[in-house]
Amino acid sequence: MKLNSVAGLVAATAGVVQATASSDDSLAIFAKRRTADLAQFPDPTWFSKIDSWLSSQKADGTWSDVNYLSGCPAQRANWPIQEHWNRLITLGAAWSGTNPAVSSSQAKDPKLLAAVQKGLNYLFSNDYTSADCMGDGGDATKGCPCGTPGLWNTNWYDQAILIPQLCSTACLLVKDANLTETQRAGCERIPNRAYALRDGTYGTGGKMTGANVVLIMQNSVTLALFTDNSTILADSMTRAMAEMTFTDTPGADGIHRDGTFLQHDGVLYNGNYGKDLLNAFIQLESEAIGTSFAADNDTRAAMSTYVKGDEWLIYTDSQTKTEHWDFNAIGRFVSFPTVDLQASADINFNVSKLAAATADFQGQYAVNDTIRRLLSNGTQKLTGNRGFWASDYMVHRRSNFMLTNKMISTRSANSESVNGANPYAYHMGHGTLYSYVKGNEYKDIMGAWDWNLVPGTTTLLNQPKLQASQVKYYGLKDFVGVVSDGAFGAAVEDYVDPLTQNLSYRKSWFYVDEGVIVITTDIKKNATAGNTPVVTVLDNRAADSTRALVKSGFVGQQGEQHLTTDTLYYANNGYLAYDTPFQLTLSQGKRSGNWSEISTSTQGVETVDIFSAYTTIKGNSFTYGFFPSISSVKLLKELVDPTWIPITKNGISGIYGKGRASLAFWPGGAKSVKLDLRELGWSSKAETLTFTSDQPALYLLSAQKKDKKGLHLTVTLADPTQKLAAASYSIKLSGQRYKVREVDGRSEGLEKRGDGSIGFGVKLPAGGLAGSSISSEVVLELN
Template structure:
């Protein structure tokens, strides 16, 4: 009797275990199918905003591939695919011999299989459970399995193809023949656990889908754990302590791998929701920190900052990457109720309340990525740099063919958000806004996967959340310069000193190069004159206005302001585009000419975003006292704010005002705010190497013990009585 009861009990355990495993697998599969078919009602408003833009046909970026999958599948789309499918299962318009590393044409075949499987499952497609679609899926799937096409780019073989094919297999699983399933799983097995960062997440995701197809909960769980292992903050690739994202070394990758990371994680968070392997709150909090304290800062009115695009200067890149972040935020808001309001605010700012004052303001420095962002209610500005710690930019797979100067102090200012939209083929890439570089007809050098560094470690920022100074000691390609940016509520003041070069070429500093937002005007005799070209010569001051921005160039300078029509080829920037794909833009450019082989040239200019002509005309530069703009110290006194901002490239020794004399035993960045007889001194170490700094204020001595570890690039404040 006891033996019989034991057998019955064990049988029940096995039965319960079997059904538990089967139920978990089924729940995850159903969640996966729901996500693939975009059956989430909350997403439909954002989808409606996305599809207001024409669908992109030439696509390489995986994030854009997934965005295009959100466009509604129409009966004409499906009819076209059925009509063009050939008897052997191929499509006549796909170049199966193409070997481009980026924009690999054969992948279109697998993307079309996914479209057909979605159409087969969606009643709205007009082809729900259609026998013609079913036959086309079998035929095209057989063709792909038999041909065993391989890309020269490993990513397509191990990540891109298995990822797309996996979704199609899940949707069509009940109709797969044993031979089809076996052949398709062979392709899925190209993805194995390994690598780092988002590549690791992609690979694990492909293994997970294979586990679903094999009904192997242990494999699914292992893959889930591998994915979750990348939800962490640290010094390695991935999420950084400053809320930026790195991949391919110490390199900011917000718009490339980082965007894919948050898209993947939001997808898996929803897919595992309601199961025993769902993300816990601590993991959700880390993702919220990255998106709401990182990504939200580099979005403006539904556009991603150019400084965040990485190597991916695709057509519509700023819009598409912003939408990708928006969908990630929306998906996580449904799973993470604790942080839902933060996600909703991101969506409102960028997609629902576009053009209205932003709810996120403040000055923030991504100290692990050498990037500063200033956000005001009506405008945003960003500066991207590099150092001996941080890689400036990379190129590979035919991407970013002209981005040689991307992190040399590139400075973008936004009011509407579209100031630089699709300008890339029409850019003079030697005059990116904010950079100091050579003017020559010599073709730009092409970067490699290794990217590049600025040779100096003096790159950083100090701020109080609203005002601050960013500085870069610049050494690259024979050009040296001390470059500083003073950020306030109303303007950006840009300073340059000790500019020298030894190439025999003219050296320029670019102030602006953006899409025309309005006519170009110069202030002459206290009135605005419309112009298309001004070659200004040394004078005390020159003021320009275009659209909703003003520019004031101080001290004797030589330079040019121009509004002109330009035409460029997309293929010159991103090789995946056809050579006959042309872009036309009217472009406003301003730059300073330092001449050939400058020995110690300087510049001083203001950018005034979100201003009227009258505001630019009456802007009083006398309220800003430039105390020093030399190779040793760049310093300003803001009289209205009783504030000094100082970049000291040598141990400081400077009389800031009649009440304040500053000395230090180290280099550094200082923000000094005076309030009567009290001072608040905020200090940051741009070298990120110092442990202590000795200060002397009016001969009174103070010691600062600087932040270490995960906060080593942040600032420290000291209260002082005069």
């Protein structure tokens, strides 16, 4: 059973004091609030099972339907013994009388307390004694080899975080009871073991970072309240709040200034470890309001940025009205079905409690709009484009769809396989492109889908061989990144297969109102790749009731089909090939897979209906458009009269049209590109704008004609390498005389160059903002 979140401020404590409490009062304030808080830990349905648990508990304090397997044979992830603790917490919450949803008749019921004490006696009498069991259990060279007596797990997390959380929770709920000396000692010993190592290492867990620091300190606060230790309380709160600030080291665990959360050295994890940190913040800040431990401005800045960033990563299943995390943001937890209540099941934090915890976040720290939209369960839309430079990730949202794009670089990793979960996820994050229209496109299919066909990726078909030892990789190139003006965006990935180096290419995604234009150039295979085809996966998703449609008509509904076509239309999503036709392989039908093969899930074999489509690329470049939630009629119109004109030449990729241009200047490529002003809609005459970038970079250009002679041009740029201190570009118009002047004064230099162009110098963001976008506005005055 999944460990519930222990977060939030209950109604009974909502009206807490506004003035800052003295340090002497903080302990009492915390104890009152946390006890009421922890009483809400149990799932409400658990309270109805109390009578059954009381009658079925054995004399030694155990239950016959709980799996107590410990040591080396025990399940590493989601250790089943936590069910025993969950029952004690439920009994303790009812006994405490602090959960308003529980009948007051159960408060201080001696039968409940007796059951809790019996359960504690079993756990404490079977506690491990060797310090090496904390993080080195099962290591034959240490003091806790397989067969060592006691309740321990080979996963350090259980001794350091999970069991201390459960133990401290159960104990605080019955703190006021007449516990025995042995019981009080056990209540203190288990969480204190983790707290005592706060400046050291946890065996195979190493030194704690990111969310894990906060979780240990969260448990240590409960320990402090149980033992009335104000020193531990102050230390734990200080450490927790300090961890909930920005980290500016590329790839480091923690909150980054773009709003993403990385854990396990560069893996995007907003939806799991970041969510855990958020739940800890909700609990700690709710309890700290009015005390000296409330979040300072450094923590407010980071948590505000993180919460606002989270919203971009969340979509809503239109059928269930449940909010979910983008699959790019939950790492190895894509390998669990929703029924297992892991990160794929829900956002797993309480938005109302978040609102209470941030009620006094004002001005630049305010998150009211985000909370309002999250509470609407998708009825109030977040739209626009956001680039996450710290994680090489982009999200593009319109009112009827959401696209998410994850890449890898020398600064970021793709995914991971840990504790038996996610063994086939090598291709995850290698240019992944998920699309959400209904929100159920990828629900519960990973157990059976083809892991070689991750949506959006370009790869050698069925290579490499997928295995748990070959999942997590950083990219090999640094020209990977994003640029965004808030409404439109672009992403680039200079890619070399990080495992085999058998395949390389340069891929760019240009996000527009209709969806995204994807351009892949410089595709190269080395000799060891042989005749293995290069493919781009258009999608791999739950099948829809509709039939696939190509330009020539409908496609057979079941089985595998091979087609050459310019268009594909499926489930109201359209795909358009620009330069050469698709060489499609379509497959629709039932596939079976075993969830227990890819995770610790016990759901076993499941059969689902899946649709997949990929195109084989025979040349060294390919361009296609992906237009979610489009009509088939509009798709055909795009084929005849494209809204966007792709650019694929001389080391420059881009698109232009409809008043905008998006450009990627690749390392070693040309520095200038000519754009047709008439095609852009910026002029009625056959004139050109030559745009020159003096260094590899990403640009977005948009213009609005303010008057008959002045064209206001906004230039947004970013440095994907995150290494440049400054950048420069120039603009030149043909066909008439003109002047160029700057509006906002952000350029470091404005110069007239020898070729007649006007050059601009721009100071680029640095530190934790390196790689982010910067915009300037110039006016083209036509004479």
